[in-house]
Amino acid sequence: MSKTIAELAADLDAGRVTAVQLVKEALTALKQSQDEYNIVIELTEDRALERARAIDADRAVGTKPGKPGRLSGIPFVAKDNFLAFGAHTTAASNILRPFMAPYQSTAIERLEAEGAILVAKVNLDSFGHGASTENSDFGPTKNSADTERVAGGSSGGSAVAVALGAVPFALGTDTGGSTRQPASFNGIIGHKPTYGSISRYGVVAMASSTDTIGTLARTIDDAALVFDCMAGKDERDSTTLLDRPASFLPADNPVGKKLKIGLVKEYMGKALADDVRQQVMKRVDDLRQLGHDVEEVSLPSLDLSLAIYYIVIPAEVSSNLARYDGVKYGLSAEQAKALDEVYGLSRDEGFNAENKRRILIGTYVLSSGYYDAYYRKAQTARTILINEFNKAFEQYDLLVGPVAPTTAFKLGENTDDPLKMYLADLMTVAPSLAGLPATSVPSGTGEHDLPVGLQLIGKQRDDALLFAVAKQLEGTK
Amino acid sequence: MTDTTKTTISIDDVRYVAQLSKIAVTDEEAAKLQGELNAILGYAQQLDQLDTTGIEPTYQVTGLTNVDREDELIDYSVDQQALLSNAPHVQDNQIKVPKVL
Numbered sequence: 349m350s351k352t353i354a355e356l357a358a359d360l361d362a363g364r365v366t367a368v369q370l371v372k373e374a375l376t377a378l379k380q381s382q383d384e385y386n387i388v389i390e391l392t393e394d395r396a397l398e399r400a401r402a403i404d405a406d407r408a409v410g411t412k413p414g415k416p417g418r419l420s421g422i423p424f425v426a427k428d429n430f431l432a433f434g435a436h437t438t439a440a441s442n443i444l445r446p447f448m449a450p451y452q453s454t455a456i457e458r459l460e461a462e463g464a465i466l467v468a469k470v471n472l473d474s475f476g477h478g479a480s481t482e483n484s485d486f487g488p489t490k491n492s493a494d495t496e497r498v499a500g501g502s503s504g505g506s507a508v509a510v511a512l513g514a515v516p517f518a519l520g521t522d523t524g525g526s527t528r529q530p531a532s533f534n535g536i537i538g539h540k541p542t543y544g545s546i547s548r549y550g551v552v553a554m555a556s557s558t559d560t561i562g563t564l565a566r567t568i569d570d571a572a573l574v575f576d577c578m579a580g581k582d583e584r585d586s587t588t589l590l591d592r593p594a595s596f597l598p599a600d601n602p603v604g605k606k607l608k609i610g611l612v613k614e615y616m617g618k619a620l621a622d623d624v625r626q627q628v629m630k631r632v633d634d635l636r637q638l639g640h641d642v643e644e645v646s647l648p649s650l651d652l653s654l655a656i657y658y659i660v661i662p663a664e665v666s667s668n669l670a671r672y673d674g675v676k677y678g679l680s681a682e683q684a685k686a687l688d689e690v691y692g693l694s695r696d697e698g699f700n701a702e703n704k705r706r707i708l709i710g711t712y713v714l715s716s717g718y719y720d721a722y723y724r725k726a727q728t729a730r731t732i733l734i735n736e737f738n739k740a741f742e743q744y745d746l747l748v749g750p751v752a753p754t755t756a757f758k759l760g761e762n763t764d765d766p767l768k769m770y771l772a773d774l775m776t777v778a779p780s781l782a783g784l785p786a787t788s789v790p791s792g793t794g795e796h797d798l799p800v801g802l803q804l805i806g807k808q809r810d811d812a813l814l815f816a817v818a819k820q821l822e823g824t825k
Numbered sequence: 826m827t828d829t830t831k832t833t834i835s836i837d838d839v840r841y842v843a844q845l846s847k848i849a850v851t852d853e854e855a856a857k858l859q860g861e862l863n864a865i866l867g868y869a870q871q872l873d874q875l876d877t878t879g880i881e882p883t884y885q886v887t888g889l890t891n892v893d894r895e896d897e898l899i900d901y902s903v904d905q906q907a908l909l910s911n912a913p914h915v916q917d918n919q920i921k922v923p924k925v926l
Contacts, residue, residue, distance in 0.1 A: 450907035544887045557884065583899060586892040587885075655869045666846060673847070675922055680913035687923050692849035704848060705861055711842045712834070712862065722869065727882030729872050734883055767864050783886030808887060 349373055350513045353422055353570045360421045367400035367421030374423040374467045377514035385490045387505045388468045395434030396467045403463055418577060420463030425509045426519040428469040429476060429552035432456050439552045440484040441474035443672050443679045443698025453550025454582045455519060455561050462577045470505030474700055476526055476554040478502050479772035482763055483702045492534045493798055497756040500530030503562060507534040510564050517574050520562035523554045524657055525776025527562025528788040532751035532801025535790045537571045539563045542808045543783030544589040547582030555664035558780040568822050572597050572815040593812060598819035601812040607745040609635055610645030615749035615775045623794025628750050631791045631802040634824045645744060647736040650778050652729055657777035658770055659713050659726035666710025705766060734782045746813065747805040750775055751788045755798035775803060785811040789818045834862050
């Protein structure tokens, strides 16, 4: 399914294809790729076909009042941390393996209201804890360009499904890079929105002060359209922004002027691989060719952003994962005899090594006597980082840099050393800590023909500008 | 654990936070975690170089405060049986746990 949403919609309108055919095509592609790539945790086949038949029937007799939805009949996949009907929601963790969602996430509700059809729940690092999808309790997902390499993560299944053309778009989440980095590793678009743009109701929480809903697609128009369908206030998530622009689509928000763009100096340092640097600099040339001014800008606190992130996020993780107790839902240790054993043994059995590391660090930095030294210190450093971003945005319309220090690494390359794996997040965590929108834009390939992404970082609420600039860049490739 | 300065995490610290987190860890796991936690927190200690005097911490990034709404019931359309069917042990529409007293 290499076509865009607009092309598929035109085919559906003209009767050249049906929603049932598109859903079957997507399901077949996912099934055929499973042995090689391990994208899917569970297909939502029955519900998807049922919805597709209903959509085709409405279209055939024209009974449905008004226009068909903007995503009518379009299949998609969602990361398996979105609650959805028709399948389990596991967050790729053993502790949630038996869990059937009793309600649906707002993001999926809004896509369904526009006629989109969920065909599968796909793989991730369990609870979003990772940058390679190797921390999944369902085995790693393989990179779309080289199956000996990681998909990136944590939204690895979403990125590979889109890159291979099984579906035109996918939902991911992005807490510190989990949509942007796998998008970059697989050569597609990944958008992390302004914090609060899209409701997280019905999405498994990781770190509530930076969790966002990510959109992955092959074209910027598709990504913007899907985002436009989901964005907006939701009474079920009190962190959603109270208002939104009428449209986020590039067609409605063309770049009307010469932009002042800052190339982030700290992201171009010695940690950056040469092949990635080369592609980023080519993109800088493209931006200049488009008539924009690009110059280097320094935000010194960025060098500390990973240290801030790996204090703040485990703290929030330890709170959010306290709810998995083996009592209300999910895995419950069979051998437990007393209530304390139900908690302790279920959590020991259900959480994997990375989950435990984050829970324990988080508990430690929040514990009496260490709160000020670690957690409060990190949240204060976060203020300094945000102030630097604000200052930069007084001078620049947007910032650019790489998405990740390297292209996709080999499976197993970083699994022995947690800290080394954390370094994969070096360039994505700061926009998360500041709540900024950021997009990974495909930018050619580096060594071994592996995809490279350019990261666009905007002011809060400037998602539409990022889409518009990404659209300009799309035209230059 | 009343010392407010940063120290290296001991094996007892690991057991203590594991107990706080309600995670039963084996001796082998505790030893491995001790090394990993020290490496990660050691990395985070570069924040010490930053002068944060007089700066307030940030907990919410978009400036939303006191988001309220009319005090009306929202229909979440969540079915009781669907919720209970996820519980490992149910009896008489109640979630069952081992005897506490």
